[in-house]
Amino acid sequence: MxxxxxxxxxxxxxxxxxxxxxxxxxxxxxxxxxxxxxxxxxxxxxxxxxxxxxxxxxxxxxxxxxxxxxxxxxxxxxxxxxxxxxxxxxxxxxxxxxxxxxxxxxxxxxxxxxxxxxxxxxxxxxxxxxxxxxxxxxxxGEPESRIVALDDPSLEAGPLLQLTRIYPNGGQVVVKGILPNANSNNEYSLRVAQGNRTFTVPIGYALLSQADLTSGKKFGMPLFLDPSEGNISVRLYQWTRGALTIGQLKNLKELSDAKPIGNPMTLQPDTP
CATH class of the missing domain: 3.40.50 (Rossmann fold)
Structure with a gap:
């Protein structure tokens, strides 16, 4: 008992x-x-x-x-x-x-x-x-990978973020571009979704400084997702205030004033 x-x-x-x-x-x-x-x-x-x-x-x-x-x-x-x-x-x-x-x-x-x-x-x-x-x-060990490229001439991006697939390399999915209207008072993140899988990451995986983001330089960052498994959707957010709290599931829950910039970008499985 x-x-x-x-x-x-x-x-x-x-x-x-x-x-x-x-x-x-x-x-x-x-x-x-x-x-x-x-x-x-x-x-x-x-x-x-x-x-x-x-x-x-x-x-x-x-x-x-x-x-x-x-x-x-x-x-x-x-x-x-x-x-x-x-x-x-x-x-x-x-x-x-x-x-x-x-x-x-x-x-x-x-x-x-x-x-x-x-x-x-x-x-x-x-x-x-x-x-x-x-x-x-x-x-x-000896580093073999760089996950963020900055001011790379191969990044032929316009003034807005783009979602593309780079060949060869197994169809690697890359977000590339220049942040629109970036300023030093904002933080930026990407919300990524594929099927029932969703997550939020800092723009440039937090490896870009505010000076990098506001300089107008082109950058690229990979998304570690298999494009053959379904549509990949990415949306850019900016925020100025944020905090963490404990959720009902004893998990970390984020609070912020994040607002979307522009429209979601979508890459379909059959789109090179």
Whole structure:
């Protein structure tokens, strides 16, 4: 009877039901499972918010959000990833949430500006080994991939963002262009959808500084989606205010004044 009462209480008042529902509600759960499986059990790994829980059994687990800010919790001391970190598990949607969380936080006012620079420095010693949607895994080694191109002459884009497929390279899907009416008071993000899979990432994966975004330079960023699996829809948003709260499923829920810019861009499976 006591065992039943305990189980009932956990299911009713605890995190069991929210955690279970959240796991099935996450439309990128397959990508996250594959990302975790790509990391050896004994490897030291640093991860973003939503990937910390599935990696929590690892003996050496670190938080990427602190490395991106260069500060420990509550900004009380300097922070850098330990040198034994072999893998990075980054959900770029979590980086978007990090930027939301610190955007108007007085304690992180200086650190927020340097997030692109710190992310560049962090990825400089790692190569991309897995990518699906907004979820990526990086292994320490000689870098072999650059996920954002800036002022690249091959990016023949107009003044608005475009969604295209580049051949060869397996039909890689790329967003390219110049931000329309960009200014230093705004933050920018992309909302991406394919079937029942949706996610939001910072423009340029937060690797572009405000100076880059407002300079009028052309840029390109890949979307790690298979175009043969259905229409891919992308929409640009801008926002000036944001925050994070805890949702009913014990997940991080974003609050912002995000507004769409222009119309959604759609790439169909049979459109080169």
């Amino acid at each position: 006591a065992l039943f009462a305990s189980a009932y209480a956990s299911a009713t008042y605890g995190v069991l039901v929210p955690a279970t529902v959240a796991a099935f509600a996450d439309n990128q759960v397959a990508a996250k499972r594959a990302a975790v499986a790509a990391i050896p059990d004994d490897a030291a790994v640093a991860a973003t918010f939503e990937l910390l829980t599935p990696l929590s059994s690892r003996s050496h687990l670190y938080a990427i959000q602190y490395a991106a800010l260069g500060k420990n919790q509550f900004a009380l001391s300097e922070y850098a990833l330990p040198p034994d970190t072999r893998y990075l598990a980054i959900d770029w949607q979590d980086i978007h949430k990090l930027i939301l969380n610190v955007h108007e936080h007085a304690r992180y006012a200086d650190e927020k500006t340097d997030i692109p620079q710190r992310l560049h420095a962090l990825l400089a010693d790692f190569k991309l080994i897995f990518a699906s949607g907004s979820v990526t895994v990086w292994e320490r």
